[in-house]
Structure formats: C-alpha cells, structure tokens
Amino acid sequence: MGKAMKSAAVIQNKAAYHRGRVDGFPLGWKDGHWFGRCESVVRRATPVPVKRPLHVLYVTSGKGFPYSPLDHGIVETLKTVAERVTLVVPDEDVLKVATKVRPDMMLVLDGMHMAPEKVQAVNALGVRTAIWFTDDPYYTDITAGIAVHYHHVFTLEKNCLSFYAERGCPRVSYLPLGVFPVDYRPRNTPFELRGEISFIGTAYWNRVTLFDQLMPLLAHRRLHLSGLWWDRLAEYERWKGIIDLGKWMEPGETSERYNANKIVINSHRAHDDGTFNQNRAMITAVSPNPRTFEISASATMQLTDYREDIAQFYIPGQEIVTYDSPEDLAAKTDYYLEHEEERQEIALRGLYRTLRDHTFVSRLNQIMDLTMNG
Structure with a gap:
C-alpha cells in the first residue's frame, strides 16, 4: 500500500472513530443516567436481611428446571434470614435427616415429589411443616391430597384459601412467590x-x-x-x-x-x-x-x-x-x-x-x- 493510500485509510479510520464517538456518546450517557437511577432505587428499597435463630430444613421441588431456579433462590435467601439451613431433595431419607439435625421447621416447595408418609413422620418429631404451592389453581386435583399433611399451607392463589380450608387444612395463608433479585434486576443489555x-x-x-x-x-x-x-x-x-x-x-x-x-x-x-x-x-x-x-x-x-x-x-x-x-x-x-x-x-x-x-x-x-x- 502506498503512502497516499495509507494516509487515506488513516483519515477514514479517524473519521469513523469520530462518528462512532459522536453517535455513541448520547446513548452511553442515556444508559449511564438510567442505570444510575436504577441503582439509587435498589439501594433505597432493598431491605437488610436479619437472621432469625431458626434452623430450617428445606426440601426442594425435585422437579428440575424450571423449578430449580426457584429452589436456588429460596435456599440462598434462607441462608440470609435463618441461622441454619439444611437442604434435602424429596427422594432422600428425609426422616433420617430430620431426626439427625432436629430442625425447627421444614419447608417444602411444590411437594408433588414428596411422599406424604415422610411429611407425617417429620410431623411426629414435633417439627413444624410447611408447604408452598407454586402452581395454584392449575393442579389442585393433586395438591388437595398433598396439603392436608402439613402444619401450614401457603398458596400463591387467593381463591385457593377456602379450597384448602374446606379439605381440612387447619392453617392456610395466601403468599405469592415474589422474586429473587439476584436473578431479576436492572441490567445493561447488549x-x-x-x-x-x-x-x-x-x-x-x-x-x-x-x-x-x-x-x-x-x-x-x-x-x-x-x-x-x-x-x-x-x-x-x-x-x-x-x-x-x-x-x-x-x-x-x-x-x-x-x-x-x-x-x-x-x-x-x-x-x-x-x-x-x-x-x-x-x-x-x-x-x-x-x-x-x-x-x-x-x-x-x-x-x-x-x-x-x-x-x-x-x-x-x-x-x-x-x-x-x-x-x-x-x-x-x-x-x-x-x-x-x-x-x-x-x-x-x-x-x-x-x-x-x-x-x-x-x-x-x-x-x-x-x-x-x-
């Protein structure tokens, strides 16, 4: 390449760089301003977790994806709000684990893979058992038979409160799932x-x-x-x-x-x-x-x-x-x-x-x- 061609290429590159800088600066400033506002909200709104003197035995859904991210978010959050967390999957010997670690409560997500006799056995230890249903009301044909074995039932559908109460569940509370903000948060996307x-x-x-x-x-x-x-x-x-x-x-x-x-x-x-x-x-x-x-x-x-x-x-x-x-x-x-x-x-x-x-x-x-x- 001759000197003239090299000079022309340098001029073109400089011009392209300048155009990119001119075009990109407003977008960069706009993105930076937006994410600064988001960060301000995040800092003001996010509560500081306080650990409670409780030992929670957490039983995963056992279903894999897409339930596994829920399990992960709940477990990671439990670690910030409970003094101790023991994690098991439904097909483990849950009674053996509960007998060994003696938790204050057992929380089960979804519960469709958790055998009722395991829940009854943990209840017999004096451990408070709770279940959080994730798909109400779409699987109530199944969950109706699961719910009755737990000390406390949590449902994300308000209209399921009376449904479970009428089937003999003594304590039923309405509690939508909410969000794990490590996964869902403001992001600067491509x-x-x-x-x-x-x-x-x-x-x-x-x-x-x-x-x-x-x-x-x-x-x-x-x-x-x-x-x-x-x-x-x-x-x-x-x-x-x-x-x-x-x-x-x-x-x-x-x-x-x-x-x-x-x-x-x-x-x-x-x-x-x-x-x-x-x-x-x-x-x-x-x-x-x-x-x-x-x-x-x-x-x-x-x-x-x-x-x-x-x-x-x-x-x-x-x-x-x-x-x-x-x-x-x-x-x-x-x-x-x-x-x-x-x-x-x-x-x-x-x-x-x-x-x-x-x-x-x-x-x-x-x-x-x-x-x-x-």
Whole structure:
C-alpha cells in the first residue's frame, strides 16, 4: 500500500472513530443516567436481611428446571434470614435427616415429589411443616391430597384459601412467590437485543387469542416473543421472524430480555385452559403470577391484564399498568413508547415497590413467622 493510500485509510479510520464517538456518546450517557437511577432505587428499597435463630430444613421441588431456579433462590435467601439451613431433595431419607439435625421447621416447595408418609413422620418429631404451592389453581386435583399433611399451607392463589380450608387444612395463608433479585434486576443489555415490546411465556390458548388480535396492531413496533407453542398463532408464518419458538430461558437471560425492552407484556394463564391443567374444581384465578414480580424487578414497565388482587401488590397507573383488551393494550403501548419519562417513572416505582415488599426475603420472613407462631 502506498503512502497516499495509507494516509487515506488513516483519515477514514479517524473519521469513523469520530462518528462512532459522536453517535455513541448520547446513548452511553442515556444508559449511564438510567442505570444510575436504577441503582439509587435498589439501594433505597432493598431491605437488610436479619437472621432469625431458626434452623430450617428445606426440601426442594425435585422437579428440575424450571423449578430449580426457584429452589436456588429460596435456599440462598434462607441462608440470609435463618441461622441454619439444611437442604434435602424429596427422594432422600428425609426422616433420617430430620431426626439427625432436629430442625425447627421444614419447608417444602411444590411437594408433588414428596411422599406424604415422610411429611407425617417429620410431623411426629414435633417439627413444624410447611408447604408452598407454586402452581395454584392449575393442579389442585393433586395438591388437595398433598396439603392436608402439613402444619401450614401457603398458596400463591387467593381463591385457593377456602379450597384448602374446606379439605381440612387447619392453617392456610395466601403468599405469592415474589422474586429473587439476584436473578431479576436492572441490567445493561447488549444493544443488539434491544427492542420496544416483549412477551416471554408459553402460548396457552388465551394468550394465542390475545396475540392473534394484538400483533397486527403492533406491526409498526419492534416486538419480540419467546416460548413454547407459538406456532399455534393463526398467522405464525407471518410473524415467525420475531418469535423464538420453543425457547425456555434461564432467569438471568429472561431478565436480560425484560431489560432489553421498554415495555413487557404480562398475560396470565386462564384457569380453565385444557393444556396441562388439573383443576376440576374450576377455581378461578385472581392473583398475580410470579412473572408480575420478575418483570418489575427488572426495572421495565409492565403492561398486564387485570387481575382482581393485583392492586394489593402494585398501584395501577403508578407502579404497573393494566389493560382490558387487545385494543387497549395496543393503545397504551403506543402512548407509553411516546412518553418515555412517564414510562420510566412507572418502571422505577414498580422496581422500588418490588424490592421493598415482594422479594424472597419478605416472603420467607412471613413463612417463618406464620409457621412457627401459627
């Protein structure tokens, strides 16, 4: 290469560097300012865990993914709020472990792989036993027979309180799952992942109906879907380019996707969907799903379908936004994408409320209080 060509190349590189610096500086400043605001909220809202003089025997769900991240989050949080934690899986000799370590209480997640006779044997030791159901009301045909063996039952669905009480459970409490903020938190996501709107979840039929109507209304927006069975969409071939079909992400990757978009849609599963549903009692669902807390913990504005009990956890219009139809959802999406400051304020208020009230620290403190004092 001659001197003239080298000089031209140097000039071009310098020009490209200058353009990149000029174009990148506003984006970098904007990102830095946003994450500084998020960090301020995190520091103000996150409670300091206090260890209680309790020994908790924790029995995992035994189901593997996607329950294993829940088990991990609960165990790691228990270590910060209980003096001692012993971990077992359902197919271990739980009675032998309990006899040896003599815990104050035993907490079981989900319980479908935990034999009832093991629970009864631990009860006979004088250990307080508690179970936290993660999928109510969708498997109540099964959980009805499990719940009666425990000293205290915790359900994430308010409408299941009377269901369990009527079946002889002496102590039943309403307790949604909440969030593990190590997994779900504000993140500086790669630029190539960024978009405007996303939904992550399985394509149950009520969600298919929603998105069949919604996607043409949002065709002018950058939308991303991810999850199982989205080829159920009537016009799947038209939309498949924006769908990660069959993808089931780990919590960190899910949170990264939430962070990458300005708005995340939440659509709750229908109580009478025929897919993997064992709810012959037809218990309706009025309580927020775990995704409600996970989205808000990721500092992203959430647009969710209305559930009767959601106002107990977030103030609609201030900490979360609800919709009542595909048209309403599309109109609110357009509005908040065009009013960025208002959208960001809602996201920050949702983040604050989540970290203050709805983490596993808060939930496990309630479980320990109610199990040991109830």
